[in-house]
């Protein structure tokens with residue numbers, strides 16, 4: 246459920262007309278709804294406590310790393326899951342307490358690990374033996390012990406898009422299942438490492454509960470083995486990955502998800518952490534765009550819009566589907582016809598929708614790509630020297646620009662011409 250609805254024929258974001266936002270900040274622009282963020286957070290938090298779990302929610306910042314979005318979730322009680330120093334700095338800047346931040350990622354550098362340790366974060370999820378050894382050295386040099394969970398790769402198929410599955414043994418993520426016990430033993434012998442738990446994350450946009458259950462059961466087995474080896478495993482980090490409906494998918498509800506956790510891991514006496522990204526922010530965002538012009542091709546009609554793949558990469562990268570709706574509601578009996586909705590970038594992949602059935606459109610019309618709150622702005626680039634899209638946060642009848650559109654001068658200012666060219 247979200248808070249983008251038609252009222253008297255116009256699309257609103259909570260109590261703000263989307264057209265008013267487009268008027269004020271121009272297009273394209275991302276718009277997020279505070280009420281939707283709060284609703285998603287609340288539904289998940291209630292599901293976890295309803296299942297009797299001692300569980301924390303560490304929002305996966307990479308889904309939408311705007312500081313105002315992070316702060317909105319932090320104010321509701323969320324911690325953060327970060328995958329780079331930049332994200333860690335964002336989480337801290339947004340006011341997430343360091344002791345609610347988990348650092349994940351397969352390629353953390355020495356500088357990033359040192360920064361994380363010095364920031365006093367809750368946990369570092371280590372993904373390889375060399376990373377473990379390096380982290381221990383960095384901790385020892387500072388007279389510290391790093392709180393570590395090993396991210397294990399449970400070798401389950403999340404059944405999701407190939408580019409966002411992470412829990413199969415062919416993937417670069419996590420510690421190979423068959424070697425987990427051995428590497429835990431190594432960790433115990435490292436002076437800078439305090440082993441506190443087990444972590445896993447099997448993929449994104451999962452629409453089936455079975456892979457979660459399978460992974461949780463494997464974690465359960467591992468906890469038993471590790472406890473028999475004398476480890477005090479007190480935390481389990483179960484990653485994120487719960488999907489959202491983009492095109493009629495029916496992902497498991499947060500309640501189903503929490504019940505699967507409770508049934509498989511609830512009796513282990515561990516504090517659980519989940520790292521949802523998309524689930525919290527996906528439906529809470531839209532991308533507002535304007536039709537630049539209509540073009541009749543040889544075999545099809547193109548609606549050329551001012552947003553492009555650099556602003557919202559998911560269709561080009563994952564063949565993702567986003568619902569597209571006009572800001573001015575079309576009459577129920579408007580004659581719909583198939584058209585391709587494309588951006589202006591010089592790539593055929595710059596296509597948001599193929600043969601999508603839409604009402605009549607004309608240059609200047611405003612459209613919205615729905616469910617664009619996750620992996621939208623955070624994946625944006627400036628390809629074709631297009632300016633990054635501004636981000637707007639709505640709360641009730643108010644809206645604020647939470648990231649302004651840069652200027653062309655700013656874009657050019659970062660580059661210099663070497664003296665041999667002057």
Ligand SMILES: *Cc1c(COP(=O)(O)O)cnc(C)c1O
Nearest residue numbers: 305349449485486520521522523
């Ligand atoms: C990407 C990621 C998440 C969030 O995934 P969603 O599908 O957005 O919930 C959580 N944990 C880790 C380690 C990740 O890499």
